[in-house]
Amino acid sequence: MDFEQSLHMNKGEGEASYARNSTNQNAGQNKMNPLIHEAVTSLWKYTNCLKKMVITDLGCSSGPNSLTLVKTAVDAIFRYCSDHKELLPEIAVLLNDLPDNDFNIVAKALSEFQQSTQGFGPVVTAMVPGSFYKRLFTSNSVHLVLSSNSLNWLSQVPEDLKENRIPMYDSDEGLRQEKRPFVVQACGRQFRKDLTHFLNARAQELVPMGQMVLSLVGTSSRDTTCQSIQPWDFAFLPLNDMASRGVISREMLDSFYIPVHGPSDKELMEIIEDEGSFEINNMQVHHLMTGTDKRPIIPKIERSRPGLHSSQQSCSISEARKASWMSS
Amino acid sequence: MDFEQSLHMNKGEGEASYARNSTNQNAGQNKMNPLIHEAVTSLWKYTNCLKKMVITDLGCSSGPNSLTLVKTAVDAIFRYCSDHKELLPEIAVLLNDLPDNDFNIVAKALSEFQQSTQGFGPVVTAMVPGSFYKRLFTSNSVHLVLSSNSLNWLSQVPEDLKENRIPMYDSDEGLRQEKRPFVVQACGRQFRKDLTHFLNARAQELVPMGQMVLSLVGTSSRDTTCQSIQPWDFAFLPLNDMASRGVISREMLDSFYIPVHGPSDKELMEIIEDEGSFEINNMQVHHLMTGTDKRPIIPKIERSRPGLHSSQQSCSISEARKASWMSS
Numbered sequence: 280m281d282f283e284q285s286l287h288m289n290k291g292e293g294e295a296s297y298a299r300n301s302t303n304q305n306a307g308q309n310k311m312n313p314l315i316h317e318a319v320t321s322l323w324k325y326t327n328c329l330k331k332m333v334i335t336d337l338g339c340s341s342g343p344n345s346l347t348l349v350k351t352a353v354d355a356i357f358r359y360c361s362d363h364k365e366l367l368p369e370i371a372v373l374l375n376d377l378p379d380n381d382f383n384i385v386a387k388a389l390s391e392f393q394q395s396t397q398g399f400g401p402v403v404t405a406m407v408p409g410s411f412y413k414r415l416f417t418s419n420s421v422h423l424v425l426s427s428n429s430l431n432w433l434s435q436v437p438e439d440l441k442e443n444r445i446p447m448y449d450s451d452e453g454l455r456q457e458k459r460p461f462v463v464q465a466c467g468r469q470f471r472k473d474l475t476h477f478l479n480a481r482a483q484e485l486v487p488m489g490q491m492v493l494s495l496v497g498t499s500s501r502d503t504t505c506q507s508i509q510p511w512d513f514a515f516l517p518l519n520d521m522a523s524r525g526v527i528s529r530e531m532l533d534s535f536y537i538p539v540h541g542p543s544d545k546e547l548m549e550i551i552e553d554e555g556s557f558e559i560n561n562m563q564v565h566h567l568m569t570g571t572d573k574r575p576i577i578p579k580i581e582r583s584r585p586g587l588h589s590s591q592q593s594c595s596i597s598e599a600r601k602a603s604w605m606s607s
Numbered sequence: 608m609d610f611e612q613s614l615h616m617n618k619g620e621g622e623a624s625y626a627r628n629s630t631n632q633n634a635g636q637n638k639m640n641p642l643i644h645e646a647v648t649s650l651w652k653y654t655n656c657l658k659k660m661v662i663t664d665l666g667c668s669s670g671p672n673s674l675t676l677v678k679t680a681v682d683a684i685f686r687y688c689s690d691h692k693e694l695l696p697e698i699a700v701l702l703n704d705l706p707d708n709d710f711n712i713v714a715k716a717l718s719e720f721q722q723s724t725q726g727f728g729p730v731v732t733a734m735v736p737g738s739f740y741k742r743l744f745t746s747n748s749v750h751l752v753l754s755s756n757s758l759n760w761l762s763q764v765p766e767d768l769k770e771n772r773i774p775m776y777d778s779d780e781g782l783r784q785e786k787r788p789f790v791v792q793a794c795g796r797q798f799r800k801d802l803t804h805f806l807n808a809r810a811q812e813l814v815p816m817g818q819m820v821l822s823l824v825g826t827s828s829r830d831t832t833c834q835s836i837q838p839w840d841f842a843f844l845p846l847n848d849m850a851s852r853g854v855i856s857r858e859m860l861d862s863f864y865i866p867v868h869g870p871s872d873k874e875l876m877e878i879i880e881d882e883g884s885f886e887i888n889n890m891q892v893h894h895l896m897t898g899t900d901k902r903p904i905i906p907k908i909e910r911s912r913p914g915l916h917s918s919q920q921s922c923s924i925s926e927a928r929k930a931s932w933m934s935s
Contacts, residue, residue, distance in 0.1 A: 330746075331745045331746070331748075333745070369745045369746060371744075371745050373733065378714045378715050378717070378718035379711075379714075379715070380714070381711065382710040382711055382713075382714050382734065383707075383709065383710055383711050385710075386706045386707075386708070386710050386734070386736035387706050387707070387736075389706070389736055390706035390736055390737065393737065401742045401745065401746075403735075403737075403742060403743055403744055403745060404735070404736065404737070405701065405733040405734060405735045405736075406710065406714070406733060406734045406735075406736070407731075407732070407733045407734075408714035408715075408717055408718055408732065408733075408734070409718065409721065409731075409732070414729045414731060415731055416699075416731055417659045417661070417697045417699050417729065417731060418658075418659070418697060418729075
């Protein structure tokens with residue numbers, strides 16, 4: 280089965296559905312609010328007259344979190360226009376996820392959202408099925424890209440692991456410790472490749488001076504021995520326990536891969552710099568479990584560098600460290 | 608329950624699903640092919656350099672017919688560019704239906720379609736949940752609007768009927784014959800109101816010189832006594848039989864409404880003329896059951912009239928007469 284077709288959160292609204300098991304992801308989204316407001320302000324700052332604004336959430340999934348980010352952005356637009364006596368632009372809200380996502384639930388949520396915005400000028404909506412590591416929109420058509428808890432998901436299991444039959448989480452603890460650096464580095468290489476494709480596709484789709492606000496689960500830059508908890512550890516701990524109790528076989532555990540990676544802030548910055556289309560405006564680290572914030576870990580950078588649209592896009596990145604690992 | 612939320616074709620791919628019971632609708636779509644090719648040619652004729660083309664099918668439903676019209680349009684673009692040595696534009700395919708449509712099936716079909724177009728430059732896709740009697744897209748953003756077997760569906764049961772408790776299909780044959788003109792005229796008034804909203808919304812969304820190719824089930828303009836078969840007759844005949852055999856109650860039959868109308872070609876032309884945003888390029892009548900075509904019933908009209916975009920859109924309308932009544 281095609282990887283893009285098979286990967287999706289649990290559908291529906293039942294007990295085991297993503298819709299009812301995504302509270303942590305919502306907490307991560309709320310941390311992005313100030314950055315989304317900042318991005319909306321930047322859009323007006325760099326554009327004389329905004330007649331329409333196209334907003335997208337990439338990796339929206341289905342359930343109560345699907346519209347959280349875009350609602351924040353629409354609220355920010357309404358507030359900005361009210362405060363600055365600007366005419367409201369037409370707003371297009373585009374929600375993306377892989378084709379096997381539960382879009383029937385998203386369609387109903389979008390319909391309710393659209394009804395709630397009646398009287399504010401056209402707010403139109405659409406759902407975009409497809410991988411965000413490829414092109415999703417026409418060139419020069421999107422103003423604001425949002426994404427939370429989604430970029431951790433790789434486009435595929437790293438080939439280095441599958442070809443060499445190296446388990447992601449070996450049932451033998453000694454082998455697991457020995458191979459861990461190789462596993463983490465293989466995922467890191469795939470992450471670099473995927474994020475580069477992501478940035479390149481978005482650079483073509485964003486209007487000049489378009490903005491992105493991204494949030495993903497990360498690990499510490501100080502960890503050079505690959506011992507930091509990776510997002511996939513949270514899933515493998517109970518699976519390992521099940522294997523040790525014979526609920527699943529050890530072979531099954533050894534052949535199971537979760538295509539996910541938690542990059543460090545340093546890793547993220549390097550990939551964004553190397554790809555070259557975006558400028559980082561703001562980068563924040565939040566310890567979601569302890570509630571501690573360290574921000575900004577790097578000073579706000581204001582630079583001039585030629586972008587793919589012959590002017591520069593900005594990328595505000597909010598990195599959520601050691602939080603839950605599920606994609607939103 | 609909201610009418611827009613409750614109206615949809617049978618979901619899924621089971622025996623009673625729309626996906627497996629829509630062969631007639633497909634035959635109607637195929638009749639539109641020459642008009643779609645003509646519309647694509649017109650777009651190039653009136654536009655010097657087409658870098659992107661946004662195509663939408665309004666009322667796509669789910670199943671094998673969902674992509675038929677847009678595939679024809681994309682083929683027409685590929686062929687035109689190949690024949691005229693034009694660079695292929697970026698293409699966006701947007702499929703619309705009411706929010707309760709089975710968009711999960713549509714998402715998978717779009718994904719397969721997108722894979723089949725790889726190597727032809729970006730073909731991006733989206734699904735747009737909402738009523739086409741309201742705004743669906745931002746202003747000045749769509750090049751080609753397609754729709755088949757959908758505009759017959761009214762936005763609501765005519766209030767005249769519900770308020771006066773007039774059954775759409777009275778179980779008493781005498782009363783049914785007596786009330787038929789009132790029923791048909793009430794549906795006609797609602798159709799005029801709905802189609803006017805449709806044309807007005809599309810006029811705002813289409814680019815200057817944007818094109819529409821529409822197909823819907825019709826009735827004869829020669830019938831002034833409202834005795835022509837209406838699309839809803841096909842559903843009421845078996846229901847009436849069930850009521851006469853006691854399978855359903857007569858009260859149930861008398862309180863059941865199907866919000867659908869089959870306009871005559873004259874009726875259609877008058878509404879389009881009165882709304883004023885569109886110019887009719889071509890209008891055809893097909894007898895789908897007998898296979899007989901009468902085209903064109905009116906000569907091709909080339910006129911100049913101010914449109915909402917200060918230049919003129921064209922509307923090619925293919926009317927399918929006395930065909931099946933189900934929305935595509």
